[in-house]
Amino acid sequence: MSFVLRGISVRHASAERGDSCNALNEVSVSIKQGEQLALIGPSGAGKTTLLHTLACAHPQASGELSVFGVSPWKLSHAERHALRARLFLAPQTPPLPPRQRVVTTVLAGCLPQWNIWQAIASLIRPSNPDAAYDALARFNLQDKLYARVDRLSGGERQRCGMARLLVSKADAFLVDEPLSALDPMLAQQTLTTLQQEAASRNATLICSLHQVELALSCFPRIVGLRDGRIVFDAPRAKVTEAMITELYRHAVQDEQRDVRRRQRAFMYPADQL
Numbered sequence: 001m002s003f004v005l006r007g008i009s010v011r012h013a014s015a016e017r018g019d020s021c022n023a024l025n026e027v028s029v030s031i032k033q034g035e036q037l038a039l040i041g042p043s044g045a046g047k048t049t050l051l052h053t054l055a056c057a058h059p060q061a062s063g064e065l066s067v068f069g070v071s072p073w074k075l076s077h078a079e080r081h082a083l084r085a086r087l088f089l090a091p092q093t094p095p096l097p098p099r100q101r102v103v104t105t106v107l108a109g110c111l112p113q114w115n116i117w118q119a120i121a122s123l124i125r126p127s128n129p130d131a132a133y134d135a136l137a138r139f140n141l142q143d144k145l146y147a148r149v150d151r152l153s154g155g156e157r158q159r160c161g162m163a164r165l166l167v168s169k170a171d172a173f174l175v176d177e178p179l180s181a182l183d184p185m186l187a188q189q190t191l192t193t194l195q196q197e198a199a200s201r202n203a204t205l206i207c208s209l210h211q212v213e214l215a216l217s218c219f220p221r222i223v224g225l226r227d228g229r230i231v232f233d234a235p236r237a238k239v240t241e242a243m244i245t246e247l248y249r250h251a252v253q254d255e256q257r258d259v260r261r262r263q264r265a266f267m268y269p270a271d272q273l
Contacts, residue, residue: 008063038215041225047208085112088170094161098150109164135166
């Protein structure tokens with residue numbers, strides 16, 4: 001197994017002491033090595049928190065977490081650091097240094113395998129520009145190899161972050177909303193590249209998506225989250241339209257309520273009441 005979660009609850013990072021509000025509530029799920037699954041659900045459902053939990057970015061408040069057969073928060077700091085080297089977490093907005101060249105930024109995907117001297121040397125002179133070029137080419141970004149990061153568009157930065165994944169040696173890809181800044185054609189190409197790379201090295205791919213249609217058409221397993229809980233976990237063939245509607249129903253109702261509240265505030269300002 002890549003990941004096993006038993007009754008995992010995770011507090012919001014910004015929660016004050018004594019606050020009972022959780023980002024995840026008693027989540028239990030098992031994910032085999034090499035599986036590819038999509039996380040779907042409304043904004044604030046807990047998808048990002050779940051990915052960060054799997055990446056050992058913060059400990060759970062309760063429950064048990066196993067990553068590649070070990071409990072990460074029972075390991076020493078050095079052992080946990082070595083475990084994280086097998087995981088690649090790709091946030092929705094990748095933290096790319098703005099003044100850095102793209103080639104250097106992409107090769108940063110190798111940092112978990114480098115010692116400090118290799119990392120410093122690559123900052124001065126990129127150690128393997130061919131690998132960076134090949135990774136960028138799979139996202140149609142090879143012409144940006146020596147461009148500065150701050151000259152890239154939002155979609156180009158997102159794909160640059162994905163190119164980092166390709167040069168890494170990770171056994172699990174944890175990808176948060178990789179398509180949010182991409183047009184439909186680039187979105188499909190990016191998703192296909194991620195899935196092909198995961199399949200070629202038998203790596204686990206867990207991807208959070210707002211594009212429900214792409215999730216259903218591309219991933220064999222779908223996990224629906226809402227309010228920090230798993231609403232369903234099923235093969236895509238068993239995910240029905242009614243299940244999707246129910247998953248997002250409360251989110252739509254909340255949004256409609258917020259719109260009505262803003263309309264009333266606009267029509268009847270507080271100083272006129």
